[in-house]
Amino acid sequence: MMVRVSGALLRFTDYQRAIRVDAPTVEAALVKLAGEYQPLRKVLFDREGRVRATQKVFLNGEPLEPDQLASSAGEADCVELLLAISGG
């Protein structure tokens, strides 16, 4: 599947905006992505390894709830990662 990254997350993927990831589910893709781009791990996952609530995940444009991250995804699917808001 293709994972699209934008905005405040770009610096954690070395400014790659579209990254192809081979994985059976959305969650597995995020784990694999965080393995490839180590700085992204702490951004996407909390200490317990759960996807942070502040991280919005979309599959083909549809938002996924945390319990939907195990959704299967194929080569033609597109996962989008969005940071809703950050505070300084």
Added chain:
Amino acid sequence: MPRCLAYDVPVDTGFFTPLHLQPTAVCRLAFNAAGRWLSRHAISHRSLVAEHRTGFVLWSVQLVSGDPVGFFDGDRLDVRVTGRVRGGGTQVECDVEVRGPVGRATRVRACCVPLRLDGGPALSGTPARLGPEVMSAFLADEIEALPHRSPLPGLRTAIASGGAALARGRTPFVIHRHQCEVADQWFWPEAVSLAAGGREDLVRAEAGRVPRLLAAMRTPVGRLDLLFSRPFFLFDEGAVLSTAHEWEGGLAFVHELVGTGAGGDEPRALAIEQFDPAQEPAWR
């Protein structure tokens, strides 16, 4: 009595247009002033973020221009700032005055929403009430029960229904890092610059047909209102959708700042600039 912080800053040419203070510069001064007030009287901004996992995101801003100030009028600007908590800790608000050697000050009221940061390096967070340890840093008369309510939705409706539309324009933009704060999220005063850019592009394009629009270049902004719904981030693409109106004897520019992704225009912020308003605006 609410605590005030007063100080002065040396002027530089970037604070000014040929007409008055730059609204963007005033907003940057105001944000810095709010940080100074917090640091002096409550808790430092850095400590809030780093130790209390509390950040802020701007929600509503009003700027009311005072008497025009120019670069050659004096060596320093006087800044006065007060702060308060509103809505049971769901908002933090500051009032800032920026004054030249004489005349009425330009005033900014900025209302932030506190965020509970998730501890990650992206400084991402979700809106949350201030924690008791932060609330305790405010005096009793710096805590107001009622939340701030933005006048912008009502103002926009009033202008749309009671004003005469003169011209419309669209100015695309991309957010670059120099327009962002530490987390690669746009720094909110950039909204002021983008709105002004939308207005000036509209004037450039349409003043030949509507000469009245030139008043928005000949006179400084009298009042500026902003309302933020969702931030832009690094490399986000957007557009300023600007509409000029004749309204209450003056000019009003309504600017909708939208993201322009694959899903079409998505509202992110609203700005309304008013020029030579018929009467002195008051805080609402």
